[in-house]
Amino acid sequence: MRASQFHIRTTKETPNDAEIVSHQLMIRAGFIRRLGSGLYTLMPLGLRVVRKIEAIVRDEMNSAGAVELLMPSIQPAELWEESGRWEKFGPELLRIQDRHGRDYCLGPTHEEVITDIARRDIKSYRQLPLNFYQIQTKVRDEVRPRFGVMRSREFIMKDAYSFSLGEESLQACFDQMHTAYCNVFDRMGLEYRAVEADSGSIGGAQSREFHVLADSGEDAVVYATEGDYAANMEKAAVVCQTSRGDASESMATVDTPGVHTIAELSAKLDINETQCLKTLLVKGTTTAVVALVLRGDHQLNEVKAEHLDEVASPLTMADANDIKTAANCDAGSIGPVGLSIPVIADADAATMSNFVCGANENGKHLTGVNWGRDLAEPQIRDLRNVIEGDLNPMGTGTLKIVRGIEVGHIFQLGSAYSEAMGATVLDENGKPQVMQMGCYGIGVTRVAAAAIEQNNDAQGIIWPESIAPFEAVICPVNMVKSEAVQAAAEVLYQELKAAGIDVLFDDRPLRPGAMFADMELIGIPHRFVISDKLLANDEVEYRGRRDSESSVLSRSDVLTKLRK
RNA sequence: CGGGGUAUGGCGCAGCCUGGUAGCGCAUCUGCUUUGGGAGCAGAGGGUCGUAGGUUCGAAUCCUGCUGCCCCGACCA
Numbered sequence: 001m002r003a004s005q006f007h008i009r010t011t012k013e014t015p016n017d018a019e020i021v022s023h024q025l026m027i028r029a030g031f032i033r034r035l036g037s038g039l040y041t042l043m044p045l046g047l048r049v050v051r052k053i054e055a056i057v058r059d060e061m062n063s064a065g066a067v068e069l070l071m072p073s074i075q076p077a078e079l080w081e082e083s084g085r086w087e088k089f090g091p092e093l094l095r096i097q098d099r100h101g102r103d104y105c106l107g108p109t110h111e112e113v114i115t116d117i118a119r120r121d122i123k124s125y126r127q128l129p130l131n132f133y134q135i136q137t138k139v140r141d142e143v144r145p146r147f148g149v150m151r152s153r154e155f156i157m158k159d160a161y162s163f164s165l166g167e168e169s170l171q172a173c174f175d176q177m178h179t180a181y182c183n184v185f186d187r188m189g190l191e192y193r194a195v196e197a198d199s200g201s202i203g204g205a206q207s208r209e210f211h212v213l214a215d216s217g218e219d220a221v222v223y224a225t226e227g228d229y230a231a232n233m234e235k236a237a238v239v240c241q242t243s244r245g246d247a248s249e250s251m252a253t254v255d256t257p258g259v260h261t262i263a264e265l266s267a268k269l270d271i272n273e274t275q276c277l278k279t280l281l282v283k284g285t286t287t288a289v290v291a292l293v294l295r296g297d298h299q300l301n302e303v304k305a306e307h308l309d310e311v312a313s314p315l316t317m318a319d320a321n322d323i324k325t326a327a328n329c330d331a332g333s334i335g336p337v338g339l340s341i342p343v344i345a346d347a348d349a350a351t352m353s354n355f356v357c358g359a360n361e362n363g364k365h366l367t368g369v370n371w372g373r374d375l376a377e378p379q380i381r382d383l384r385n386v387i388e389g390d391l392n393p394m395g396t397g398t399l400k401i402v403r404g405i406e407v408g409h410i411f412q413l414g415s416a417y418s419e420a421m422g423a424t425v426l427d428e429n430g431k432p433q434v435m436q437m438g439c440y441g442i443g444v445t446r447v448a449a450a451a452i453e454q455n456n457d458a459q460g461i462i463w464p465e466s467i468a469p470f471e472a473v474i475c476p477v478n479m480v481k482s483e484a485v486q487a488a489a490e491v492l493y494q495e496l497k498a499a500g501i502d503v504l505f506d507d508r509p510l511r512p513g514a515m516f517a518d519m520e521l522i523g524i525p526h527r528f529v530i531s532d533k534l535l536a537n538d539e540v541e542y543r544g545r546r547d548s549e550s551s552v553l554s555r556s557d558v559l560t561k562l563r564k
Numbered sequence: 565c566g567g568g569g570u571a572u573g574g575c576g577c578a579g580c581c582u583g584g585u586a587g588c589g590c591a592u593c594u595g596c597u598u599u600g601g602g603a604g605c606a607g608a609g610g611g612u613c614g615u616a617g618g619u620u621c622g623a624a625u626c627c628u629g630c631u632g633c634c635c636c637g638a639c640c641a
C-alpha cells in the first residue's frame with residue numbers, strides 16, 4: 001500500500017475526551033473516529049488491525065473445528081420472549097420497532113438465534129457435537145460507554161456456540177475452546193491470564209474469562225504467587241486464615257456521636273479497622289432483610305452475597321425504612337447484637353473476638369463483643385473480596401491482584417437456552433434429549449484497544465507484529481529531490497510486496513522527521529529508510545519499533561531481517 | 565439513573581469575572597525557501613460562540629430551561 005493512496009490522518013494533539021492511552025493513541029493515529037457516544041468509525045488503519053485480529057481468531061476457530069455462519073443483528077422479540085430475556089435483559093437491550101409496530105432488538109448476543117437454528121437443524125445425536133461461530137457487530141446500550149472502543153455501544157465480537165449431547169461432550173468443547181483462545185492470544189503476543197469466573201445465575205457450570213493485563217483494566221484479576229490458580233474478583237475464593245481468640249473483654253456501650261463509617265469508628269476509638277465489625281443489611285428472600293457482617297477492613301463481594309439462598313437477587317441494599325424496622329437505627333450504627341433477622345458472617349468476621357460493632361442505636365457502638373456469648377453464633381459463609389496476601393485456595397502461596405481487560409469469556413451454558421426453547425435431539429435410543437450448550441466470546445475491537453494498552457511508548461503505539469496494520473514501512477528520505485531514492489524505494493516496495501510482506505510505502509512528500517513521527521505513532525513494527533547516503537553503499541537503514549537505535553544493513557539483507 | 569464538569573472554525577484552547585468589531589496554536593490552501601526527527605517566511609480561507617428563551621440600546625460574556633459530550637458509581641466482550 002502506498003501512503004499517498006491510503007488515508008492517514010494523525011494529530012499531535014491529544015483529544016481531551018480520551019482518558020486512557022489506547023483511546024488517545026487510536027484517535028491521534030487515526031484508527032478510529034467518534035460518531036456519537038460509544039459509536040466509532042473504524043478508519044482504514046483501524047479496520048486493518050481489526051481484520052488481522054479477525055483472521056487469527058477465524059483461523060483458530062476453524063482449526064478447533066468450529067464452523068462460521070453469520071446471523072442478523074436485528075432479532076425478533078418473540079425469540080427473546082421464549083428465552084425469558086426480553087424481560088430480564090433490561091435497558092442494555094436496544095429495542096426497536098418496525099413499520100408495523102413489531103418489536104425487535106439489536107442483538108447484544110445471539111444465544112436465542114443460534115438455539116433457534118439448532119432446534120430446527122439438529123435432529124440427531126449423530127450431528128453432534130457442533131460448534132457455530134460468527135464474527136459480527138453487536139449492540140449493547142451501555143449505561144456508560146467509555147474508553148473509546150474499549151466499551152462502546154456497537155462493537156465487533158466473535159461469538160461461538162457449541163451444541164453437545166451430555167456434559168462430557170460439553171466439557172470437551174469447552175476445553176477445546178480454552179485451548180483455541182490461548183492460541184489466539186498467544187499469537188497476538190499479549191500478556192493475558194485465563195481466570196475462573198462466576199457462572200452467574202445459571203450456576204454450576206464452568207466459566208472462564210481471558211484478561212489482558214493492564215493497569216487501566218476495569219476488572220480485578222486475582223492470581224496465586226505459586227501454582228496456576230487465577231480467578232476474577234467476583235469468583236476468587238477466600239481461605240480463612242485466622243482463628244478466634246478468647247473472649248477476654250466484657251461487652252460495653254460507648255458513645256460515638258456522628259460516627260457512621262468504619263474509618264470514623266477506628267479513628268474515634270483509636271483501634272485498627274480489623275477490630276471493627278461491619279454490618280450491612282440487604283433485602284432477603286424469606287425475611288425482609290438479612291444482615292451480612294464483615295471485618296471492618298474487608299469489602300463485601302456482591303456476587304458471592306447474591307448467591308446466598310437467604311439473599312434476594314439481584315442484591316439490593318436495604319433502604320432507610322427497612323433498616324429502621326430491623327435495627328431501630330440508621331445505617332452506620334447497625335450491629336448484629338440483638339437482631340431478629342438472619343445474621344450471616346464472613347468467615348473472617350466469625351473468627352473475631354472482643355470486636356467493636358454498631359449498637360443498633362444512633363450514636364452508640366458496642367465494644368468487647370464476642371460471638372456465642374453476647375450474640376448467637378452466626379452462619380458462616382465466604383462473603384468478601386480477597387485482598388493481596390490472602391492464601392491461595394489451592395494451597396500454594398498467596399494471592400496477588402492485578403488489573404485486567406476482559407477480552408474473552410468462555411462459558412458452559414448447559415441446558416438453560418436449549419430447554420427453554422425446546423432444542424432437543426434424538427439419542428441412540430430414539431429418545432429426545434435436551435442439548436448442552438456452551439458459548440464463547442472474544443471482543444475483537446476491544447482486543448485492539450487492549451493490545452495498545454499493553455504496547456505503547458511516548459512515540460505512540462507499538463503493535464504486536466501479528467496484528468499491526470502494516471508489518472513494515474519504507475521511508476524514503478527526500479524522495480522529491482532524488483530520483484535514485486525514489487527508484488530504490490519503489491524497487492524495495494515491489495520486492496517486499498512480492499515476498500508477501502504487508503508493507504506500507506510512505507511516498508508522501510513529507511520531511512523525514514514528520515514521516516518518522518507518523519510511522520512511530522501508528523506503530524508499524526519494522527521501518528526501512530532509504531536515502532542517497534545509504535544508497536551509495538548499497539545499504540538500507542533498519543529500525544524495529546521497540547529499538548532505541550537504528551542499524552544499517554546491506555540492501556540484500558532486508559528480506560532476511562523481516563523473515564527472522 | 566445519581567453525582568461532578570464542559571460546550572467558542574476540523575482539533576486543542578483563550579476571551580466570560582467587569583456586556584461594546586470573536587482571537588491564538590495546530591491543521592487546511594497558495595507562493596518561495598528548506599529536506600535525517602513533527603521546517604521557515606509571506607499570504608489566504610474557514611466560526612449564526614450547543615440550543616431555546618429572558619435581561620439590555622447592545623449578549624460568546626449576565627439569568628432560566630433544554631440538549632450533547634466527558635469524568636466518578638451499579639453492568640459486560
